[in-house]
Amino acid sequence: MTLKSTQMRPEAQHLGHTMKTRQLTMMGLGSAIGAGLFLGSGAGIQAAGPAVLVSYLAAGTLIILVMWALGEMAAAHPTSGAFSVYAEKALGKTAGATVGWLWWLQLVVVIAAEALGAAGLLATVWPDLPVWALALVFMMLFTAINLVGVRNFGEFEFWFAILKVAAIVLFLAVGAALLLGLLPDVPSPGLANLTADFAPNGLGGVATALFVVIFAFGGTEIVAVAAAETEDPEHSVGKAVRTVLWRILVFYIGSVFVIAAVLPATSEALSSPFAGVLDAARIPGAGTAITLVAVVALLSALNANLYGASRMVYSLAERGEAPGFLARLSKESVPIPAVGVSVAFGFAATVLELLFPDRILPALFQLVGSTCLVVWGTALVSQLILRRRADRNGTALPLRMKWFPGLTIFGLVLLGLIFAVGFSAGSSRSQLFSTIALIAALAAACWISARVTASRQETGNRS
Numbered sequence: 001m002t003l004k005s006t007q008m009r010p011e012a013q014h015l016g017h018t019m020k021t022r023q024l025t026m027m028g029l030g031s032a033i034g035a036g037l038f039l040g041s042g043a044g045i046q047a048a049g050p051a052v053l054v055s056y057l058a059a060g061t062l063i064i065l066v067m068w069a070l071g072e073m074a075a076a077h078p079t080s081g082a083f084s085v086y087a088e089k090a091l092g093k094t095a096g097a098t099v100g101w102l103w104w105l106q107l108v109v110v111i112a113a114e115a116l117g118a119a120g121l122l123a124t125v126w127p128d129l130p131v132w133a134l135a136l137v138f139m140m141l142f143t144a145i146n147l148v149g150v151r152n153f154g155e156f157e158f159w160f161a162i163l164k165v166a167a168i169v170l171f172l173a174v175g176a177a178l179l180l181g182l183l184p185d186v187p188s189p190g191l192a193n194l195t196a197d198f199a200p201n202g203l204g205g206v207a208t209a210l211f212v213v214i215f216a217f218g219g220t221e222i223v224a225v226a227a228a229e230t231e232d233p234e235h236s237v238g239k240a241v242r243t244v245l246w247r248i249l250v251f252y253i254g255s256v257f258v259i260a261a262v263l264p265a266t267s268e269a270l271s272s273p274f275a276g277v278l279d280a281a282r283i284p285g286a287g288t289a290i291t292l293v294a295v296v297a298l299l300s301a302l303n304a305n306l307y308g309a310s311r312m313v314y315s316l317a318e319r320g321e322a323p324g325f326l327a328r329l330s331k332e333s334v335p336i337p338a339v340g341v342s343v344a345f346g347f348a349a350t351v352l353e354l355l356f357p358d359r360i361l362p363a364l365f366q367l368v369g370s371t372c373l374v375v376w377g378t379a380l381v382s383q384l385i386l387r388r389r390a391d392r393n394g395t396a397l398p399l400r401m402k403w404f405p406g407l408t409i410f411g412l413v414l415l416g417l418i419f420a421v422g423f424s425a426g427s428s429r430s431q432l433f434s435t436i437a438l439i440a441a442l443a444a445a446c447w448i449s450a451r452v453t454a455s456r457q458e459t460g461n462r463s
Helices: 003-007 021-030 040-076 083-091 093-125 131-147 150-179 192-196 202-217 222-229 233-262 273-280 286-318 336-355 360-368 371-393 406-424 426-462
Strands: none
Touching (some): 040 083, 040 192, 040 202, 040 222, 040 371, 040 406, 083 093, 083 286, 093 336, 093 371, 093 426, 131 286, 131 336, 150 233, 150 286, 192 233, 202 371, 222 233, 222 286, 233 273, 273 286, 286 336, 371 406
């Protein structure tokens, strides 16, 4: 497969522009509200205690800066390859292809995790439903949704996001009432759980929680991928990116503050933290209701991750970095082969996890757990290079990141500190080394593939 083969596709074969601004904006609100918040927040509190708030503030600041940088690049050049394309423009083809494949691998692993997580939660409400059957049904359902066109996908995500946002707002209202002692016959825990033992496991616990939090924020960058299929990318991206700041502060920091204040770090209720808080508030049926909302949140994340993975591998194929058949589109401008190959890994991982419980997905997460940091770091470096190049050439940008280059450099410094903290803790050090090994292998494969393709093109030109 060569670049020439992808360039010869008919001019009409392009992704559509049917996603509406309201859909992209709500995707920006809801894209990272999934397993990381509804389940991972409990794991973070168990690891770090109330000091998990420090982890959320650090990771939240970083993703805000990353999204501002991505917003600038996506508004100027909306493309389904997003940060992979920007890395190629700034750092070369091997860097762009490596980041693209790394992100794709991360998403297809998460697709399987979201399906299993949603099935497991639903089984706690209706124990007679087998987890394996639910997971496979979810996989098939959302594969079908992704095959019927981006307009339908965007509408599903729009309503999913509204449900998630509404549920979290109600949760925060109940949590505030509980902490302020406004609920009848329910004693307020006050702030005793926050002040009694703020960091029970020290820096190591904060480091462990930090990587749980980073994984929770993974998926926010899908907005930059989806910008390529919106009606008005310049306006839509700017509006979606502006929601990131208050979404992080209100939804994540607010929710985790309530959970950490109500449930001590040793509480078994942290296995399902939102339900645990509502059970503590003694609201009949609320725990079950929030569990069902969490199921919807995980399925929404599955839907978005499948979309993002298919568009990334489609972009790689368009650029000659993946087999050419993955760039084929249906009459509805859906990359059906790209959707198929993305979901195939999820089906396989789901089946393997069900055959070998608690062994397959942990091993995969060990590889991809810190890939978010690499993708985010590449986005910041790319924006630093491309913005300076644009300013030097006098190129007008429809959306400009403020206080450049100070905020971009601050983001890179913060990223470096997160890596330093990660390497200082044994629990995250092995994950970082595994990710580095994976990146080295992907980079080598992409470099070799590029050399082989160039050699074939040279041979073809001579003949």
